Amino acid sequence: MAVAERKTDIGPPDFHQFLAPIIKKNYGKWAYHEIPEPGVMVHVAESGDKLYTVRAGTPRLLSIVTIRAFADLADTYCDGYLRWTSRHNVEFLLTKKENIEPLKADLHKMGFPVGGTGNSISSIVHTQGWVHCHSSATDASGVVKSIMDELYPHFVNMDLPAKLRIAFACCLNMCGAVHCSDISVLGLHRKPPRIDHENLPKLCEIPTLVSSCPTGAIRPATWEGDPSVEVDESQCMFCGNCYTVCPAMQINNAETDGISIWVGGKVSNARHTPMFSKLVIPFIPNNPPRWPEVVEAVVNIVNVYAKHARKHERVGEWIERIGWPQFFKLTGIPFTKYHIDDFKHAGETYMRTTQLRH
Amino acid sequence: MSEKKRATPLLDELKKGPWPSFVREIEKSAETNAMARDTLGQVERSYEDKISHWKHGGLVGVMGYGGGIIGRYSDLPEEYPEVAAFHTYRVNQPSGWFYTSDILRTLCDIWERHGSGLTNMHGSTGDIIFLGSKTEELEPCFRDLTEHGFDLGGSGSDVRTPSACVGPARCEWACYDTLDACNDITHTYQDELHRPAFPYKFKFKFSGCPNDCVASIARSDMSVIGVWKDNIQIDQEKVREYAANGTDIEHEVCQMCPTQCMAWDGTKLTIDNANCVKCMHCINVMPKALRPGKERGATILIGAKAPIIGGALLATVFVPFLEMKPPYDDIKELAEAIWDFWGEYGKNRERVGEFIQRVGLGNFLEEIGLDPIPEMVAHPRTNPYIFFEDELEEEEDA
Amino acid sequence: MGQPTVDEVANAMFDLVKATHGKKNLKAMDLTKAMIEKFGADAVDKKLCKLAIRQLIDSGRCIYSYFGGSFITLPPENEGGG
Ligand code: SF4
Ligand code: SF4
Numbered sequence A: 001m002a003v004a005e006r007k008t009d010i011g012p013p014d015f016h017q018f019l020a021p022i023i024k025k026n027y028g029k030w031a032y033h034e035i036p037e038p039g040v041m042v043h044v045a046e047s048g049d050k051l052y053t054v055r056a057g058t059p060r061l062l063s064i065v066t067i068r069a070f071a072d073l074a075d076t077y078c079d080g081y082l083r084w085t086s087r088h089n090v091e092f093l094l095t096k097k098e099n100i101e102p103l104k105a106d107l108h109k110m111g112f113p114v115g116g117t118g119n120s121i122s123s124i125v126h127t128q129g130w131v132h133c134h135s136s137a138t139d140a141s142g143v144v145k146s147i148m149d150e151l152y153p154h155f156v157n158m159d160l161p162a163k164l165r166i167a168f169a170c171c172l173n174m175c176g177a178v179h180c181s182d183i184s185v186l187g188l189h190r191k192p193p194r195i196d197h198e199n200l201p202k203l204c205e206i207p208t209l210v211s212s213c214p215t216g217a218i219r220p221a222t223w224e225g226d227p228s229v230e231v232d233e234s235q236c237m238f239c240g241n242c243y244t245v246c247p248a249m250q251i252n253n254a255e256t257d258g259i260s261i262w263v264g265g266k267v268s269n270a271r272h273t274p275m276f277s278k279l280v281i282p283f284i285p286n287n288p289p290r291w292p293e294v295v296e297a298v299v300n301i302v303n304v305y306a307k308h309a310r311k312h313e314r315v316g317e318w319i320e321r322i323g324w325p326q327f328f329k330l331t332g333i334p335f336t337k338y339h340i341d342d343f344k345h346a347g348e349t350y351m352r353t354t355q356l357r358h
Numbered sequence B: 001m002s003e004k005k006r007a008t009p010l011l012d013e014l015k016k017g018p019w020p021s022f023v024r025e026i027e028k029s030a031e032t033n034a035m036a037r038d039t040l041g042q043v044e045r046s047y048e049d050k051i052s053h054w055k056h057g058g059l060v061g062v063m064g065y066g067g068g069i070i071g072r073y074s075d076l077p078e079e080y081p082e083v084a085a086f087h088t089y090r091v092n093q094p095s096g097w098f099y100t101s102d103i104l105r106t107l108c109d110i111w112e113r114h115g116s117g118l119t120n121m122h123g124s125t126g127d128i129i130f131l132g133s134k135t136e137e138l139e140p141c142f143r144d145l146t147e148h149g150f151d152l153g154g155s156g157s158d159v160r161t162p163s164a165c166v167g168p169a170r171c172e173w174a175c176y177d178t179l180d181a182c183n184d185i186t187h188t189y190q191d192e193l194h195r196p197a198f199p200y201k202f203k204f205k206f207s208g209c210p211n212d213c214v215a216s217i218a219r220s221d222m223s224v225i226g227v228w229k230d231n232i233q234i235d236q237e238k239v240r241e242y243a244a245n246g247t248d249i250e251h252e253v254c255q256m257c258p259t260q261c262m263a264w265d266g267t268k269l270t271i272d273n274a275n276c277v278k279c280m281h282c283i284n285v286m287p288k289a290l291r292p293g294k295e296r297g298a299t300i301l302i303g304a305k306a307p308i309i310g311g312a313l314l315a316t317v318f319v320p321f322l323e324m325k326p327p328y329d330d331i332k333e334l335a336e337a338i339w340d341f342w343g344e345y346g347k348n349r350e351r352v353g354e355f356i357q358r359v360g361l362g363n364f365l366e367e368i369g370l371d372p373i374p375e376m377v378a379h380p381r382t383n384p385y386i387f388f389e390d391e392l393e394e395e396e397d398a
Numbered sequence C: 001m002g003q004p005t006v007d008e009v010a011n012a013m014f015d016l017v018k019a020t021h022g023k024k025n026l027k028a029m030d031l032t033k034a035m036i037e038k039f040g041a042d043a044v045d046k047k048l049c050k051l052a053i054r055q056l057i058d059s060g061r062c063i064y065s066y067f068g069g070s071f072i073t074l075p076p077e078n079e080g081g082g
């Protein structure tokens, strides 16, 4: 093996080589920006130079066929300079204002919507789901696609009180910031793993399996004389770590897996400090291919928020102003015992004042 | 390659509607790539069965690295042989996700040679994700990547691929060079990124201002958020322009300021800067009129994480203000002090934030050599159970 | 006993991984702590152990694994077939 020429630890390529000349020239010297229309931003430098950004939504999962097509568009309209945002949007970085319209037209023809700026709903940050993860309680891309088909007008317009950020994760591991989003859609397992005792000793190392459980719910046991494990079901929180370690601990369950919905989180420090999202719908069964109940629930929350929140108010700020009882009333979502925290420090979330709205 | 395309009636439903369809993306690659074709088949099968058909594999990687590859296998390998092994690469993105058309084509060509032709732009941590490689292609693809200037990102119990907001490349609010800091830290810690030696993952995220566009306060073990110390720069003329153009400065700006430190008399905006908490709201509303101050740096916060295992945490203030100049020795020193202590005493899968809760923030600070300051807490303790030093030592011995 | 070489520490680590294989998974820090105990804190430190782990992995005698956390383990047998 020609090990000698094998390179390691070179790290990512230096970003400077991918910056457009106008960016290099005005690096750190931008004066202000405006959003002349949804999906288009103009950043004005102290030098007076203007950089136009055209932002388009993508499904995150992209074929190299599409990436090459984006590269071609960038060559045609902006000397080959483009970037992605943290929310899976692609951005073309233009110096010629007259190229904005033809670029938008081409993106439209290719089926990629221009928008996601200002007080809009940007692309949903999401995870792998059935396309690529083993422990997903639901698909990710299909739910996201179904929701965004309905919320599309809010992507291509800027008609909400403030920006609204939606995130999706398909299990409790929550790849992605779903614990701090305006609306979070989260896949849940609700049953402990089913143990395939017959195959377990062949497939898995028992000590590794035992130590994989974050709550210590798994213990070594014998099953019909053979070594296996048992699960203390009262300690299981359905995280699926055991399944990651051992395929004989099937956590996925077609009948009982599904989706929960959380609202009112944010990460920005503007006005209110960052907040976690809070549970509003504990469970909706999986209903592929288009999850109509989940879509309806999300659209309802967006509509009620759009109607009642004040300008600049994020979902969590709005709810804090009107109070949770009012939120449940306005949205018509039933409140249940599952909404009440019973984990560590749960008491901090109980209401301990007479300051109520009657 | 002559195999006929399977019918996918359920996935076909997801080609309808205005939002771009991931199914169409998989189909685009499936026209020339058998792995993508079997992906379609297996995903359709998941839609029928309402269950994932992937299995995790913990033993694949490229030689010498413990991170960067996620092992994945189909649990229906006979039916979908092309995706029997379908591993993921995390390819470390350039800072700020900036590309040229040429470098994108280079990446596409590499991925056409070695895998399914399917990607995520980008994964949740920020990497370029190549979805779906056979085991025997891992090493050749890695070589191809490094020959073209790319390397793998992190996975497992190591430094995860750092990420940064667009920063000074395009944003007027960037209070330090997020892109350079991200690039510098990533290159400094290549060993920590590729050879897992920690109790669990450690994430860096760099945001240029308190708007925190990369969610660092919610998602990173070390969160670096740009901020200024001095006065907000005001252009009164432009403030009046906003007022004339319909911005209700009293209601939309002054009354929404979290500390009520602004006043507007119809012609002049005044800010009591000593009471401004640098939240960005007023600047966000009037970007032409207001700008962050000139004395700029960053706040360093530690210990955010998602819920697994001990519950979700937002990051805690460690250093209220730090100048951010290369070579960023101060944050490197802080990170290394944390790794030293947490690395030795943290449990498997225990994030720094959880570790701090277990040992107590006060003790943690003492170990890493930082003085406690009131900025680190929302308020002082309300319970009287104070472990004074002597008792503490006994506790430790017990 | 003088200071052990990187190779000696790597060999001792390898023996430990072999001895615990199938019983306990070891992380890089577990190996480091075990070596400091074995050779003494004067003779080996974290840096030397880091080099030894790199030697252990680069030589192919051990690999990194991921099972809800990264570990150092023996390579799977007959990997060629899989
Ligand atoms: S959220 Fe869970 S199921 Fe979804 S990709 Fe992440 S680990 Fe996999
Ligand atoms: S699902 Fe999680 S909590 Fe339940 S047994 Fe498995 S590892 Fe333990």
Ligand code: SF4
Residues within 6 Å of the ligand: B165, B166, B167, B171, B172, B173, B174, B175, B207, B208, B209, B210, B211, B212, B213, B214
């Ligand atoms: S975090 Fe602040 S500096 Fe960075 S892109 Fe967002 S608004 Fe701009």
Ligand code: SF4
Residues within 6 Å of the ligand: A271, B256, B257, B258, B259, B260, B261, B262, B271, B275, B276, B277, B278, B279, B280, B281, B282, B283
């Ligand atoms: S930045 Fe925030 S706290 Fe400071 S003056 Fe503006 S609105 Fe008030």
